[in-house]
Structures are given as C-alpha cells and as structure tokens.
Amino acid sequence: MEAASIAHADHHGPPIANRSSRVDPPTLGMLLFIISEVMIFGAFFTAYFFIRVVTNDPWPAPGTSLPEAVAGVNTAILLSSSVTLHWALVSVRKGNRFGMKAGMLTTFLLGLTFLTVQINEYIHIGFAPSNSAQATVFYSLTGLHGVHVLIGLCALLIVTIRVWRGHYSAENHRGLEVPGIYWHFVDIMWVIVYTTVYVI
Numbered sequence: 001m002e003a004a005s006i007a008h009a010d011h012h013g014p015p016i017a018n019r020s021s022r023v024d025p026p027t028l029g030m031l032l033f034i035i036s037e038v039m040i041f042g043a044f045f046t047a048y049f050f051i052r053v054v055t056n057d058p059w060p061a062p063g064t065s066l067p068e069a070v071a072g073v074n075t076a077i078l079l080s081s082s083v084t085l086h087w088a089l090v091s092v093r094k095g096n097r098f099g100m101k102a103g104m105l106t107t108f109l110l111g112l113t114f115l116t117v118q119i120n121e122y123i124h125i126g127f128a129p130s131n132s133a134q135a136t137v138f139y140s141l142t143g144l145h146g147v148h149v150l151i152g153l154c155a156l157l158i159v160t161i162r163v164w165r166g167h168y169s170a171e172n173h174r175g176l177e178v179p180g181i182y183w184h185f186v187d188i189m190w191v192i193v194y195t196t197v198y199v200i
Helices: 004-012 026-052 069-092 097-124 133-164 174-199
Strands: none
Touching: 026 133, 026 174, 069 097, 069 174, 097 133, 097 174, 133 174
8 A cells, every 4th residue: 555655656747548458559540540531532432423323424524534454553563562561561570671671662662653653644544634523533532542652652661761770670560560551551442442433
C-alpha cells in the first residue's frame, strides 16, 4: 500500500492514456486513416454508379475509348509491388537485410513505373476531363488513386532510405509495416477502380 502511494506521488500530470493491447497506436492510426480514405473514394464511386446505373449513360462516353490492355498491364505491375513489399517484410522479420533492401527498392520502382504509365495514359488518351460527365468521373477516380500512389511512393522512398541506412531489424520494424499497410490499401483500391472503370 505504501509503495503504491509512493508511485502515485511520483507521477505528475494527467493520467496515462488507456490503450488497446490488441492494436498498437501507429497501426490503429493507419487503419482509421484508410477508413476515411475509403469514404472519399466512395463519394466518387457514387458519381460513377449514378452515370452507369441511374442515368444509364454509355460508358465510356460515345466516341471515346479506354486503354484496357495498358491498364491491365499496369495493374499487374502494381500488384507485383505488393508481392515485393511482402518479401521485404518477411525478410526483415527473418533478419535478411538483402531481401529487405531488394524488396523495398523493387517495390518503389514498380510503384514509380505504375505512376509513369498512368501519366502517359493521360497524355495519349484523347479526351479531357471537361469533355463529358464520363470523362470527369474517369479522371476523378483514376486521378484520386494516382494522388494516393504518389503519397505512397513518398512514404516508400523514406522507408527505402531508412532500410539502406540500417534503421530496421527483426525486433524493430514497425516503421516498415505501417506504410506497407497503406501501400496494400492503394493496390486493393486500384483493383476496384480498374475493375469498375476499365473492365465492367
């Protein structure tokens, strides 16, 4: 009882914040952020389905076409980046520094390739966002995803630099895991965008 009183007397300031023992704060924060991003994408998908289902307008707009084959290859590139990211994470857990370095560098390069192909698609696609409602929704959805890829690439670049500087180990690699969750979200969201916009 006396020891508890002494410990209480030594503690100054507000009480220690309660935290879940199941999910650590960085991971929980990233998951909550992803939920908010899903809501943003949901708003744009609402406009997409309004055109496709409610007004029953043709998709894409008459006189335009979408490069399904190029987008399909780009999808494979982005999905491959999730595989290499998983390789990097498995490697750091096993203490394999070469696998971690190679996995992170390859992931970043694949993501950069995806974004480059996407920009090239915009340049050669043949229509502008202002040409039709379909064009506006197309650029909005793919552009919103492109911004998320750019943010993810910035995070991956920071992680890759830290990997090469030896900042992660088998015991301490949370800084690699949390950005990895975001990157997997970006990949999954692209599969949804690609399926609805290019395939269906």
